[in-house]
Amino acid sequence: MMDMTVAPAEQEAGSGGWPWELPAGWCWTYLGELGAWTGGGTPSKANKSFWSNGTVPWVSPKDMKADIIGDTEDKITIDAVENSSAKYVRIASVLMVLRSGILRHSFPVAVTDRIVTLNQDLRALTPFEGIDPTFVARYLKFATKRVLEDCSKDGTTVNSIEVSALERLPFPLAPLPEQHRVVNRLDALFTEISEGEAALAEARKGLETFHRALLKAAVTGELTRDWREKNKPVKTGHDLLARIKAERAAQTSKGRRKRMQDTEPLNTTDLPELPEGWAWALVADVGSVQLGRQRAPQHHQGENMHPYLRVANVFENRIDLNDVKEMNFSPAELETFELTPGDILLNEGQTPDLLGRSAMWRSAERGFCFQNTLLRFRAIEPLEPEFCLLVFRHYLHAKRFKRESQITTNIAHLSSGRFSTIEFPVPPIEEQKEIVRLTQHGLASAADTRILLDSQLSDAARLHQAILKSAFEGTLVPQDPADEPASVVLAHLKAAPSRATIPRRGRKRAVRE
Template sequence: MRVAADASGSVDQPWTLPESWTWVALRDVGSWTSGGTPKSTEPGYYNGPISWFRITDLNEGRLRRSEKSLTIRGLQASSAKLIEAPFLMFAMYGASIGKMAISEIDASTNQAIACCSPSEAANIDFLFLALQRSKKSIVALGQGGAQPNISQRILLDCRIPLPPLSEQRRIVERIESLFAEIAEGEAALEDARKGLETFCRALLKAAATGELTRDWRENNQPKETGHDLLARIKAERDATPKSGRGKRAAASAPLDTSDLSELPEGWAWARISDVGVVQLGRQRSPQHHQGENMHRYLRVANVFEDRIELGDVKEMNFTPPELKTFELRRNDILLNEGQTPDLLGRPAMWRSDERGMCFQNTLLRFRATEPMEPEFCFLVFRHYLHAKRFKQESQITTNIAHLSSGRFSVIEFPVPPIDEQREIVRRALTALDSTVDTKLVFEQQKADATRLRQAILKSAFEGTLVPQEPTDEPASSFLSRLKAQESANPKQMKRRKKV
């Protein structure tokens, strides 16, 4: 098998190379082997002095240690070999097919890794970069379904462009220099991204605590305080018959605010259920997988912070009464009920007028009670996510944290006057909208860095990254001379060490 040609070349020569370069199969630029695994049931095979690499160790860089090791007895009882450093490793099986690393220590590997000790005609770093450049084409040759694999025979038949040895070293040096510059740019970009995230968290906190509108309060006297607003909501609720299964405020003792932070003048503490209705989603069941009233529904996999992904939405049967309970309306807020602890309560707002969209019981729905501003509630929930407030109320089972509707409903909630809520929303959304464009720039620059690396590799292996030197011995001549030497002395190449 060969790497596929582009539009300008053939299978044997995918593109035109400089005169001193040549196309070679991987088998012609090194000594290849693979490893083995001793029987795990036998005692005395592991935790010895011999480093033993597995696919999970491969890090796309250089390795000086392994997580596992073999004894001499374990090495001799398997097909593993002790290979002299440095040598290149290429994963041939599973989801990690194509992962690579260079071992800088004498070591052995398991059978899932192809190992290459380069010949004198190939610089090991150049060979590593050449395989990176061709990895996508090589991996495409893999066979199998859930666990794809590529045989060593197929791998060794793949062809790469080979320049003179001295030019290989110049190419490696130039690529490493350019990649280092890109890495510095990416590090600066990551610092800027973290700074932006810090700004967003601080903004959400300022919105939820009243710091964002400190100056606004100095010049605006509210017609109705937070306490007045809560009293009005309660009076309207008491006058309205309760319907559905959503949780409202418990008619128990007032909220204990002794341990809560002091709020700005005119604000009031309440429970979440005092300002909205909380509803747990519909439980999945085989009996609901088909029926006359199939409707789409959202689950945890669809709900991210301030974002709902609709690329993979499933359906369930919802009877008309169930649809009335679980159907989403514009400005409903969905929060993850079950998630890893730090992501528990991750909220997103449903901003569509689409009818018939429901939600599963891995999500909580909060529907703000008028005249509460839903966008303000959403800002508070986003702040609680980052402040780990939801995590404090979680119950953890099998590494998954859960936030029951009951525990969520009684969490404290700050209530400003309605006019101030609207001002907070206006200021916060204006600032957050400006960060969206910045985040898009970060993502674009991150993608540009990846494309730039690929462009550098493309230029390197087409022979245009560094100039050719007329005094360099052509690669084909060097290979011919090396083969003649090996024929005269077949034991010249080092590949395996004696134990």
């Protein structure tokens, strides 16, 4: 154990290199001086007697999701503890993850409420008598940023904390009674904050439900039920389909569009009934479908390099151009794959629940193309592209695309052929415009509310940290001059440190203690 170096508040003020000035009765020390440290170990997985019907909690990083560690996903046997590197760790010890990818952004800390063992990626600090383990754990939560910046190992494949650096972490120690007052006050305040955060999270879930419900109402006609009663269409969805068919035939005869392959007529037997004036069609009946250009080494350079979009660029109703790659497109290929305003891009290859995620290309910038991880849908006039996007967004949330998927190695694919034969609701053109107007207004209001909720959640996180800062600067609760100073407590403890681990064959006795 390092030399017991403490800085009583009255000696420390304005000097000594400690992080901040402390109130009377407090003192600076180091984390390594607060108790005894214990490492962990993993009993051999090959020995079934170490793991079968185990009763001893064995803590690993995956268990470190709560402030209190009791039960664990894995348990080992007493035989495993007695015949491996695993050690018993006492109740009221502070556990820390010292090796895990999670250390890129978090420093998991928890307190034990029973005797446990650890795997080798954790370390336990069993505080001396006179030091509240929850007080220690709360400070480590507050000091997460400093721990990750100052104590992380360099050059390791897995993020790791240097134990010796962690033991040198400055620690503001309060008198024991004040430690208890701080912990109790933090518990009360954090309970209030948690209740507020839960309410905000529930409200955000409600927005997601509203989002899905609004899209469904939009494409089933429920959203415009009242509008239809006051606005009888001059031309129906069937009339619109006939016009689209004529437009397609005219473009084909002029050579402006390839002749579409005939598709099977749509069977509407199992489809929901549409409002009066609406019609069912196939996706292929109302627009052209094109799979993007495949990447290949010969396209990585050339005279006609153009930016192209891929799955990583297309989110729901949003295209991200921060990471756009280029490949060579001949003039003929550019004519086929170039995007124009109103084109809708859908994820062709994705995880099953995100298959068909879609967004509209709205930019007038020329020369952008798309890769074969995306499908392009181009609506035939006079169909409203914005309405088409609403249909596809609803199908995403309703898992309609998922039902048409073909899954390979955990990636689902939506082929152009399967996509083309999906049913598509066609309202009269004026109703399409009203649906788009109402839906965009509703979604914009929901987006504004979501921003407000996210801001409030961020405020709650900042409040959490501000409260911890106040606690460990000694301003959260009042000081009591009658409390024994922390420096005196540490001096007494140096002579009689407590034990961190329990003898391997003394567990029953330890439990009785």
